[in-house]
Each structure stands twice: as C-alpha cells, then as structure tokens.
Amino acid sequence: MAQAGPAPTGTVANTSADTAALTLTFDVGAQTGLIMVALFDSAEAYDGRGAPVGQTVVDVASGQRTAAFAGLKSGTYAAKIFHDVDGDGQMATNPFGMPTEPYAFTNNARGNMGPAGWDRANVVVTGAIAQTISLR
Numbered sequence: 001m002a003q004a005g006p007a008p009t010g011t012v013a014n015t016s017a018d019t020a021a022l023t024l025t026f027d028v029g030a031q032t033g034l035i036m037v038a039l040f041d042s043a044e045a046y047d048g049r050g051a052p053v054g055q056t057v058v059d060v061a062s063g064q065r066t067a068a069f070a071g072l073k074s075g076t077y078a079a080k081i082f083h084d085v086d087g088d089g090q091m092a093t094n095p096f097g098m099p100t101e102p103y104a105f106t107n108n109a110r111g112n113m114g115p116a117g118w119d120r121a122n123v124v125v126t127g128a129i130a131q132t133i134s135l136r
Contacts, residue, residue: 023129024130025133026065033087034059038052039055041053041073041075041077047118056068072125076125080103104135106121
C-alpha cells in the first residue's frame, strides 16, 4: 500500500446472487489528506502474496469518512488502511520503519511488532456488514 496507484474503486465485480457489502466508517484525527484502503479475501493476499480484491481512496479533506465495498461474494475479508495525512501517496515512516501516519485494520485489530495478522483482522461478510475503524 505504499503508492496510491491508479484510480481505485470500492466496487468489486460480482454477478452472483450471493452478494455482500462491507462498509467502513473512519474515526480520524487530522482533517487533511486521504485514507487509502485495500481489501483482501485471503491470508496469502493480505500477507503480500497476492493482490487486493478492492481498493478505494477516501478524501478526508472533502469531508468523506466512509469506504463502501459492494458486490462482494459472501466470504472472509480483511482490510489494511492508512491515513495519508500529508497527501504524498505513501505511508510516512521514521528511520526505524515505524509508521508516523495513522493506520488501522478491520476489526480495529492490532499487531505485535508489525501489522495485525489475518487471524485478527479478518471479518466474515455475509449480507451488509459495517464497522467503525479508529485510525491510530
């Protein structure tokens, strides 16, 4: 999630009748920048060995606070989120590689000396699911 990349979308193509939706509402401190969200459907992809099934950008400066992923297949998902406060498209880190901009994961999961693992961050999505995420 280091680069903002091409224009992301929060809609995942799914023509199945078994559709689900995940809506994330963000509790933010700074009222500037963008929130970058990447949604994953497997532990492998979440751990960097695959691509996200959905990505979106939330424009905090314009008052947005919600990311909605519609058209998902019912299943297990996890999101990695960071607040790009300075708007440079990258997560700022200190000399030791620790993030200096707010970040979060679904379930408000916390990691131990690194990002929260799939086992803590995953959420079963069937129907419409909503979470409030606190960026820290």
